[in-house]
Amino acid sequence: MSGQVMEKGPAGKGAGNRPILQVEDLRTHFFTRAGVVKAVDGVSFSVERGEIVGLVGESGSGKSVTGFSLIGLVDPPGRIVSGSIKLDGEELVGRSDAEMRSLRGARIAMVFQDPMMTLNPVLKIGTQMRLALTAHERVSDSAARDRAADALTRVGIPDARARLDAYPHQFSGGMRQRVAIAIALLHGTEVIVADEPTTALDVSIQAQILSEVRELAREIGTSLVWISHDLATVSSLASRLLVMYAGRIVEEGPVATVLRDPRHPYTAGLLRSLPATAKPGTELDQIPGSAPSLLALPEGCPFRPRCDRAGDACLSDPPVSSAGDRGFRCHYPIDAGAPA
Amino acid sequence: MNGGAHMSGSGRPNGDAGGFIEVRDVYKRFSPHLTLGDRIAAKFGARVETRSVRAVDGISLAIARGETLGLVGESGCGKSTLGRIIAGIMEPTAGTVAVDGAPVMADGAKADTRVQMIFQDPFASLDPRMRVGDIIAEGPLAHGLVGKADSEDYVAGNLTRAGLDPAFADRFPHQFSGGQRQRIAIARALAMQPDVLVCDEPVASLDVSIQAQIVNLFLKLRRELSITLIFISHDLSIVRHVSDHVAIMYLGRIVESGPTETVYSDPKHPYTQGLLESVPKLVLDEKELVQLKPIVGEIPSPLAPPAGCHFNPRCPVAIDRCRSEDPVLRRIRGDQYAACHLVEAEA
Numbered sequence: 001m002s003g004q005v006m007e008k009g010p011a012g013k014g015a016g017n018r019p020i021l022q023v024e025d026l027r028t029h030f031f032t033r034a035g036v037v038k039a040v041d042g043v044s045f046s047v048e049r050g051e052i053v054g055l056v057g058e059s060g061s062g063k064s065v066t067g068f069s070l071i072g073l074v075d076p077p078g079r080i081v082s083g084s085i086k087l088d089g090e091e092l093v094g095r096s097d098a099e100m101r102s103l104r105g106a107r108i109a110m111v112f113q114d115p116m117m118t119l120n121p122v123l124k125i126g127t128q129m130r131l132a133l134t135a136h137e138r139v140s141d142s143a144a145r146d147r148a149a150d151a152l153t154r155v156g157i158p159d160a161r162a163r164l165d166a167y168p169h170q171f172s173g174g175m176r177q178r179v180a181i182a183i184a185l186l187h188g189t190e191v192i193v194a195d196e197p198t199t200a201l202d203v204s205i206q207a208q209i210l211s212e213v214r215e216l217a218r219e220i221g222t223s224l225v226w227i228s229h230d231l232a233t234v235s236s237l238a239s240r241l242l243v244m245y246a247g248r249i250v251e252e253g254p255v256a257t258v259l260r261d262p263r264h265p266y267t268a269g270l271l272r273s274l275p276a277t278a279k280p281g282t283e284l285d286q287i288p289g290s291a292p293s294l295l296a297l298p299e300g301c302p303f304r305p306r307c308d309r310a311g312d313a314c315l316s317d318p319p320v321s322s323a324g325d326r327g328f329r330c331h332y333p334i335d336a337g338a339p340a
Numbered sequence: 341m342n343g344g345a346h347m348s349g350s351g352r353p354n355g356d357a358g359g360f361i362e363v364r365d366v367y368k369r370f371s372p373h374l375t376l377g378d379r380i381a382a383k384f385g386a387r388v389e390t391r392s393v394r395a396v397d398g399i400s401l402a403i404a405r406g407e408t409l410g411l412v413g414e415s416g417c418g419k420s421t422l423g424r425i426i427a428g429i430m431e432p433t434a435g436t437v438a439v440d441g442a443p444v445m446a447d448g449a450k451a452d453t454r455v456q457m458i459f460q461d462p463f464a465s466l467d468p469r470m471r472v473g474d475i476i477a478e479g480p481l482a483h484g485l486v487g488k489a490d491s492e493d494y495v496a497g498n499l500t501r502a503g504l505d506p507a508f509a510d511r512f513p514h515q516f517s518g519g520q521r522q523r524i525a526i527a528r529a530l531a532m533q534p535d536v537l538v539c540d541e542p543v544a545s546l547d548v549s550i551q552a553q554i555v556n557l558f559l560k561l562r563r564e565l566s567i568t569l570i571f572i573s574h575d576l577s578i579v580r581h582v583s584d585h586v587a588i589m590y591l592g593r594i595v596e597s598g599p600t601e602t603v604y605s606d607p608k609h610p611y612t613q614g615l616l617e618s619v620p621k622l623v624l625d626e627k628e629l630v631q632l633k634p635i636v637g638e639i640p641s642p643l644a645p646p647a648g649c650h651f652n653p654r655c656p657v658a659i660d661r662c663r664s665e666d667p668v669l670r671r672i673r674g675d676q677y678a679a680c681h682l683v684e685a686e687a
Contacts (some may be wrong), residue, residue, distance in 0.1 A: 058547040172638050202414035203574060207618035207634035214632075229548060235623040236632065256626035273552035275581035276622060280600065283559060284552040284581070290517050291547070 018089060019046035020223050021070070021108075021191050026083035026093075028062075028069045037294045039065040039078065041247035047191065052217055052224040054234030054255060057244035060291050063227045066244070067193045070225065071110045072100035088190065106136040109184035113196040115176035119168040125152075125179055126164030132183050151182040156212050174205035181213065185220065195227045210237055232276065235259055240325075243267050246292055246302035253326035263326065263333040265309045301331065309334075359402030360568060361426065361536060366435030368396040368421050388596050391643045395421040396432070397592030403585070405440075405535075408562060410583030410600065412576060417589040418644050423572045427457040427538040439536055453483055456529035460541035462521030466513040466528075472499075473509030476528045485533060489532040494531065502527035519550035526557065536568045537561075543578060551578070558582055576619050580604050585675070588612045591642055591650040596655055596671055598676030600683075608678040611635070611651045649681070657682055 009256040016162040028040040047053050057063040068074050070085060072092060085092040087108055087133035092100070104110075112118045120128055133139050139147070145164060152160035155178040168176055177197060183322045184192050194213075198206040214237055217224055228234050234241060234255065241258045243266065262268040271277060272285035289306045292298060298305055300315040307314070313331040320329050371392035373383070382388040395418040403409050413419045421667075424430040426437050428444035428451065437444050439454050459465040466475055473495045480486045486494040496506035502523040505577060513521055522542060529537055539558070543551040561567055573579050579586060580600055587597040588611065596609040607613045616636035637654040640646055646653050652662040661681050669679040673686040 053517060058549060174638065202639065203576070204414060204618045204635040205638070207620070207632050208636075210620065211632040211634055230620070231548075232620040232622050234619040254626060256623050259622055260624040270548055271622075273549050274622070275552075275555065275577045278581065280581050281559070283556050286552040286556055287549040289548060290519060 017049070020049045020088055020326050021225070022045040022086040022089075023066075023070070024082075024084040024086075026066070026069060026085060027081045028065050028074055028078060029081050032077055032079040032295075035295045038247050038297070039076075039294060040069060042339045043083075043244075043247075043249055043251065045242055045249060047223045047225060048263075049190075049223060050217065050221040051240065052214075052226055052238040053240045053242060054238030055225055055242045055244060056229065056230060056234055057310075058232055058291055060246075060294060061244040061292075062247040063244045064195050067195045067225065067227050068108065070191075070193050071104055071108055072097075073104075073110070102136070104191075105132060105184075106187045107189060108191045108193070109187075109189045111180050111184050111192060111194040113199055115173065115180045116168065120178060121161050121168055122201070124165050124167055125171075129164070129183055129186065132186055136187055147186065148182075151186055154178065154185065155179075155182045156184070156208070156215065172205075174201050174209060175254045177201060177209060178212075181209075181216075185216070185222065188220070189222055189225045193225045193227070196229070198233065199228070199230070206233070213237065231259065231270065231274065246297060247294060248302070248329065249327075250303065250330070251326075251328040255298065257316075257326065261337060263328040263336065264330050265307050265332075265334060266332055267328075269306075269308075301329075360405035360407075360440055361401070361403040361570075362436075362438045363401040363403075363422075363426060364436050364438075366396055366399050366422070366425055366437065367394070367433045368418070368425060368430070369394055369433045375418045377636045379416060389643075391644045394592045394645065395558070395609075395642065396425065397645075399435075399592075399594055401594070401597075403568060403570070405568055406562070407585060409573055410579035410586040411570060411572045411589065412574070412579050412586055413589035414574060414615075414639055416591070416639060418592040418642075419572045419589050422589070423538045423540050423570060426536075426570060427455045427607050429457065443615060453479070453485075453532045454534055455536040455538060456534040458522075458525050458529050458537060458539040458542050460544050462518060462525050462545070463513075465525055466521060468513055470512075470513055471509065472513065472524055474517075475513070475524065476509070477532050479528065480531050480533075483532070485531075495527075498527040498650040499524075499532055501561075517550075518546050519553060522546065522554055523557065526528045526554075526561075530561070530565075534567065536570065538570045538572070540572045541574070542571075544573065544575065555582060576604075576616065588615065591645045593638065593679065594677075595651065595680070596676075597669070598672075598674070602674065602676050605616065606614075608672050608676065608683045609651075609680050610655045610657055610682075612678075614654075614656075649679070 024044050026040055026043045030037040030039055031240055043066055055063050069080055074080060080093055126145060126148055130144040133144045146166055149160040152163060157163055157175060157178055226234060226238055238255050241255045242249050245266050251258060251267045262271060269287040273287060278284050287306050292302055301318045304310045304314040309332045311332060318329045318331045320327060349464050369392045372389050374611050378388045382390055384664045399422060411419045416465050425432045431445060431448050443451060444455055445451055452589050473662045476498055477491045481491060495509050499506050499508060502529055543554050546554060562569055571579060571582055583600045586600050587594045590611050596603060596612045618635060634652050648664045649662040649667050652658040667679040667681050671685060672683055
């Protein structure tokens with residue numbers, strides 16, 4: 001959204017300290033028989049070193065496709081049609097599959113929602129971790145075992161060395177997700193893209209993983225893009241929040257500031273619809289209607305048909321406004337400091 | 341396991357007047373189906389799973405008419421199994437469920453239509469080859485709640501009540517979004533004129549903005565039809581919002597129950613405390629460092645629950661007694677009950 005804003009940086013870092021990940025006007029479209037689905041349509045953001053950024057949106061908002069675009073895993077009929085993704089200054093868009101493969105897992109990795117789908121069910125955990133290691137460097141078997149055991153210990157798996165000989169089905173869901181995170185961390189990865197990594201887990205297990213991930217990010221300095229539909233999860237983990245709707249980032253800023261003082265009507269509506277913000281038993285504020293089909297987006301602002309602040313201006317694309325470390329894309333933003 | 345330990349009941353004690361739904365000492369075991377070959381192999385020391393899962397392990401509940409009970413717990417705690425038993429679509433291994441004094445199940449079959457169920461996944465619970473109108477009319481026609489001539493109006497009325505356009509009756513389920521499908525499932529349940537609705541994770545598969553719409557629909561139905569709701573969910577904030585009473589389950593047993601606000605504001609059982617601490621909260625102040633105090637360890641396999649209090653291996657305050665003796669669900673104060681050796685009853 002507002003790359004320039006971000007370069008100044010909320011923490012006022014020096015100019016030489018460029019963000020580890022910089023996304024400019026990314027567009028990922030799917031060319032289907034029914035038409036062109038603009039799943040990601042002009043997304044810009046940046047991630048500082050060691051920063052955890054939360055990317056929040058509902059289904060169909062393009063948050064997962066954004067994640068897949070970052071690690072170069074968009075399958076046909078989809079492709080990145082324009083824009084730029086820079087990892088530590090190096091352009092990723094337009095790289096060959098082979099080049100991306102050498103980056104993936106080594107410098108940028110992804111953790112998926114369902115750890116049963118990411119782990120190979122017929123290989124021991126130790127074997128899978130060794131393969132992940134030898135894909136990018138020459139390591140002896142015994143050194144690979146040592147590093148794999150270290151990585152498992154780091155994500156809170158007890159008795160890690162013995163667990164290397166276990167198969168994925170012998171782990172619980174939470175443990176499997178820990179293994180997936182350990183694999184992502186094997187190479188001192190600079191950026192991890194995590195797509196709904198705790199959604200499939202129980203509340204008590206989710207809390208364990210959240211607190212471990214927070215510790216790890218702080219210790220290792222890995223940057224995280226944490227994709228989720230759950231504002232509360234993101235707010236307890238991330239320092240900055242990006243809110244997506246219909247393929248675009250509609251609001252961004254420091255997590256607590258955005259949640260306390262949302263400027264975009266969609267963010268505000270989402271917050272008001274949470275039971276946590278309402279008195280028990282009372283009617284929840286609901287956003288009317290449902291998310292638009294990406295095949296037939298309304299003209300102008302895609303949130304217009306559901307928005308209670310919409311006016312004539314919303315028939316044209318809303319401008320990006322930015323102030324300090326905040327940014328939002330709306331013709332009629334909510335006043336700063338207005339009661340939500 | 342000494343099943344008798346849970347006889348004393350929960351929710352509110354059984355036997356009191358006003359128990360519209362009475363769940364009494366319900367057990368449900370899922371035993372592996374062993375062939376003769378399996379049995380012989382097991383005899384000779386082969387590794388054949390012979391243990392059974394105690395999905396519901398001695399639960400008693402009383403729910404008043406028009407009340408909403410939230411049934412909370414993590415995966416494998418037995419909340420869905422208990423819901424299905426109350427709905428009469430699954431037979432308990434032992435124990436009884438009665439609604440308004442009459443059992444919901446007789447001779448192992450669902451006895452009547454007073455309890456209806458709404459499932460988590462509206463993509464799986466609606467027949468894709470039936471029109472919405474037929475989906476809704478099928479039950480009432482079969483049970484003679486409506487005549488063929490009036491069924492169209494009847495369907496239209498129920499669609500409207502669920503917040504849908506009556507014209508949708510001619511469409512097929514695939515033409516609807518998840519939220520609308522859940523409304524169709526609700527309309528189908530309402531068409532049976534039930535006294536009780538068992539809702540199993542009814543909003544878990546929906547987007548946040550759609551969740552609010554469906555939660556509001558439940559609140560409205562409860563207000564207008566004075567229907568009794570059993571709301572099964574793992575989402576503690578939604579349960580708090582819709583329920584009058586809650587029962588917290590862990591590995592087949594109720595560990596705590598009581599009026600929702602009492603339990604949420606002053607949980608007594610260590611598991612309830614840990615669970616409430618585990619829920620991520622919206623952080624509105626950047627200076628506030630979010631403290632996550634997760635419960636340690638994993639949920640044990642329901643095939644081999646720990647002896648004594650099932651929660652003892654993860655409990656921060658467990659003592660020796662917890663490892664050997666089953667705690668009984670007993671009154672702590674008012675309507676709040678907890679099954680913990682270390683919680684003292686208050687006067």
